[in-house]
Amino acid sequence: MELAYNLVLIVHFIGLASVVGGFLVQMRSAEKGVNPAMWHGALTQLVTGVILVGLAEMQDWDVDHAKIGVKLALTVVITVLAFIGRKKPLPQTAFWGIIGGASIVNIIIAVLW
Numbered sequence: 001m002e003l004a005y006n007l008v009l010i011v012h013f014i015g016l017a018s019v020v021g022g023f024l025v026q027m028r029s030a031e032k033g034v035n036p037a038m039w040h041g042a043l044t045q046l047v048t049g050v051i052l053v054g055l056a057e058m059q060d061w062d063v064d065h066a067k068i069g070v071k072l073a074l075t076v077v078i079t080v081l082a083f084i085g086r087k088k089p090l091p092q093t094a095f096w097g098i099i100g101g102a103s104i105v106n107i108i109i110a111v112l113w
């Protein structure tokens with residue numbers, strides 16, 4: 001079970017790289033938008049995050065519910081914005097900025113809380 005948890009955590013890091021990488025790569029672009037890396041990364045974070053919590057609960061590991069609640073709420077916003085934003089005509093600067101900024105806030109929460 002611990003191996004399963006660690007494997008899902010690795011996918012969680014790949015999702016993080018995808019959403020933040022998709023954001024950063026457009027930093028100097030004139031037409032910023034929600035690219036597939038950001039959309040798929042957001043979805044990956046939502047799914048792998050929920051699975052991680054489930055696997056931790058199954059093993060009676062301590063889960064900080066307040067921290068997870070804030071991360072989950074932010075990730076739902078990120079995913080909904082990515083879903084809506086990717087269909088809009090370019091530039092989608094506000095969608096791009098909020099998704100990238102909120103993802104970085106989620107990293108800060110994950111590490112510092």
Ligand code: HEM
Nearest residue numbers: 016045046049050052053068071072075103106107110111
């Ligand atoms: C954009 C969204 C997200 C980002 C950028 C993100 C980022 C991170 C990072 C950097 C870590 C590693 C922290 C560490 O090991 O110190 C982590 C771990 C974790 N995340 Fe997320 N996360 C996101 C969404 C979520 C969501 C939605 C959930 C749950 C509903 C979640 C649950 C977890 C759990 C359970 C861990 C493992 C913590 C541990 O083993 O100590 N994450 N996340």
